[in-house]
Amino acid sequence: MNYQDIFQALKGVGDIDLSSLVLLVAETGFALYPITCKSDCVDESIVDMLTKSRNINRDSFLTYFKATHERTLDWILGPVAKDSTRILFALKEIRTGKLYGYMGLAYGDAEGARIEGDAIVRFSDNVRPGLMRAAFLRLVEWVTNDIGVREVWVRVRSSNSAVKFYGQCGFLVEFEAPLYVVHGSFGNVEELSEAPLKGYSKISSDSLLYMKYCR
Numbered sequence: 001m002n003y004q005d006i007f008q009a010l011k012g013v014g015d016i017d018l019s020s021l022v023l024l025v026a027e028t029g030f031a032l033y034p035i036t037c038k039s040d041c042v043d044e045s046i047v048d049m050l051t052k053s054r055n056i057n058r059d060s061f062l063t064y065f066k067a068t069h070e071r072t073l074d075w076i077l078g079p080v081a082k083d084s085t086r087i088l089f090a091l092k093e094i095r096t097g098k099l100y101g102y103m104g105l106a107y108g109d110a111e112g113a114r115i116e117g118d119a120i121v122r123f124s125d126n127v128r129p130g131l132m133r134a135a136f137l138r139l140v141e142w143v144t145n146d147i148g149v150r151e152v153w154v155r156v157r158s159s160n161s162a163v164k165f166y167g168q169c170g171f172l173v174e175f176e177a178p179l180y181v182v183h184g185s186f187g188n189v190e191e192l193s194e195a196p197l198k199g200y201s202k203i204s205s206d207s208l209l210y211m212k213y214c215r
């Protein structure tokens with residue numbers, strides 16, 4: 001089975017169903033649960049977490065928009081379900097089922113040689129220092145050791161404090177790309193793009209760091 005088939009099976013939309021598999025985060029009482037993309041099984045509390053977290057952390061990402069429950073649900077059932085190189089996991093306390101955060105993998109290449117950590121967000125305000133790091137390292141270990149993907153990368157805005165977090169996880173900056181501010185028709189910032197669009201984008205004070213996992 002290639003990694004794309006495994007991701008689809010974990011999301012509940014593959015030829016076989018592996019959606020009940022969980023990745024335990026050792027000695028924490030927490031585990032990573034694949035977020036199902038099957039229309040009759042979507043967990044509303046997870047949609048709620050994704051929506052709230054996306055709005056709270058708007059400046060962490062490259063695209064600016066107001067997330068809504070409907071938009072998030074459409075994203076899960078559409079792009080996430082269809083993209084076999086992408087998967088999301090909810091980080092939950094095993095005993096209580098309480099949601100702590102989420103994290104994903106995306107933009108994998110066709111051969112399964114390279115993938116990116118994506119959408120790594122703590123949702124809970126009841127902070128447990130080091131838990132996000134332990135969980136993300138569990139995900140990285142799983143995708144490299146068990147699935148066989150060789151390289152894991154993250155792309156992060158230079159102003160984001162997550163740069164330090166990824167450094168603590170063992171990621172090193174390999175290169176840095178400029179970002180361009182793209183405005184919408186009402187003058188609002190729509191996104192930061194790596195490519196200057198239509199010649200009128202201003203360069204951003206933020207750049208994009210490409211960080212590679214080096215164990």
Ligand SMILES: CC(C)(COP(=O)(O)OP(=O)(O)OC[C@H]1O[C@@H](n2cnc3c(N)ncnc32)[C@H](O)[C@@H]1OP(=O)(O)O)[C@@H](O)C(=O)NCCC(=O)NCCS
Binds near residue numbers: 130
């Ligand atoms: C990035 C993010 C997920 C990190 O979550 P977190 O809960 O702070 O992560 P962790 O607790 O696992 O690790 C980081 C902190 O815990 C500390 N820590 C780690 N292990 C520890 C331990 N065993 N004991 C005590 N402290 C520990 C680290 O030193 C660090 O603290 P510091 O930043 O004050 O120095 C979170 O800040 C977030 O959701 N950010 C917004 C979304 C975002 O920008 N995501 C990235 C997009 S690219």
